[in-house]
Amino acid sequence: MAKQESLRNSECPVARTVETIGERWCLMIIREAFDDVRRFSEFQKNLGLAKNILASRLKLLVDIGVFEVSPVADGSAYHEYVLTEMGRSVFPIVIAMRQWGERYMFEKGEVHSVLVDNQSEQSILPLEVRSVQGQKLAPADCHRQRVIKD
Template sequence: MVARKSLKGDYCPSARSLDVIGDWWSLLIVRDAFDGMTRFSEFQKSLGIARNILTDRLKTLVQSGILDAVPLGDGGTRVEYRLTAMGKDLFPVMVALRQFGERHLFAPEEKHSRLVERETGQRVSLDVRTEDGRAIGPDQAVILKIEDD
C-alpha cells in the first residue's frame, strides 16, 4: 500500500484542507455532526463504519481541530464529539457538496434529503460571490499561484 503524502506544507489552500478532511468518512462524520450527532455509537450506527476506522477518523478530526472530544462527566472515559468553530466553518463546503449531488446525482423526481432553515423550513442554497457581492462563476475566477523561489 502506498503511503499517503502529506499536503500540510502545500501552497494551495484546497490541498491543505484535503489533508485534514479529504476522505469520505471524515466528511460524512462532519455531516452527521452538523445533524446533531455527538456520540461514537451514533456515528457508527448512521455510517455503518467499522469501529477502528471510526476511531481513527474521529482522532484525526479532533487532532486537526475540526471536532472537540468533550468528556461526558460521568466519571468514565466516554466523550461527545462536538464541532469546533473551525469545524462549523465547513458548513458551506457541506452545502456545496449537497447542491452538487442534488444537481447531478439524482433523477429529476427522485426523492432525497433536503437541507432547510430550521426556523422557516426554506431550502438552503449557496452561491459564490466576490468581495463586493457580485455572483461569479468558474469562468470569471482564476487562482493566483505562488511562484517558486
C-alpha cells in the first residue's frame, strides 16, 4: 500500500484542516472540551480511548495550538487541557458537522443528542453561509480564488 502524502502543505485550507484536526479522535477530543472536559482521565473515560492514542492526539493538539496545558486550579499536581482561541474557533466546524449528522445520520424515531442554547433551552438555528450583504449562499454562488496570506 502506497504511503499517503501529507496535505499539510496543500494550497487548500480544507485539506490542511482535515490533515491537522480532521482525524476522528482529534475532533472527538475537541467536542468533549466544548462540554468542559479538561482532564486526561475525563477524556479517556468519556471517549473510551486507549491512553497512548489519547496522549498522542492531545500532544498534537497542544503542539498545533488548539489546547494549552495548565495546572489544575486546586493546587494538585494534575494539569488540564484548556482550549485556546484557536481551539474555541473550531466550534462552528463541530456545530456544522453536528447539524449535518442530525439531519442525515439518524432514522426517524432514533434517539440522538441535540445542542440547545443555555438561556432559552431551545435548539440552535442551523448554520448558514452568508455573503457580506447577508444573503444565504449555496455552493454555486461561490468560487475559490488564490491569495497570499497577509
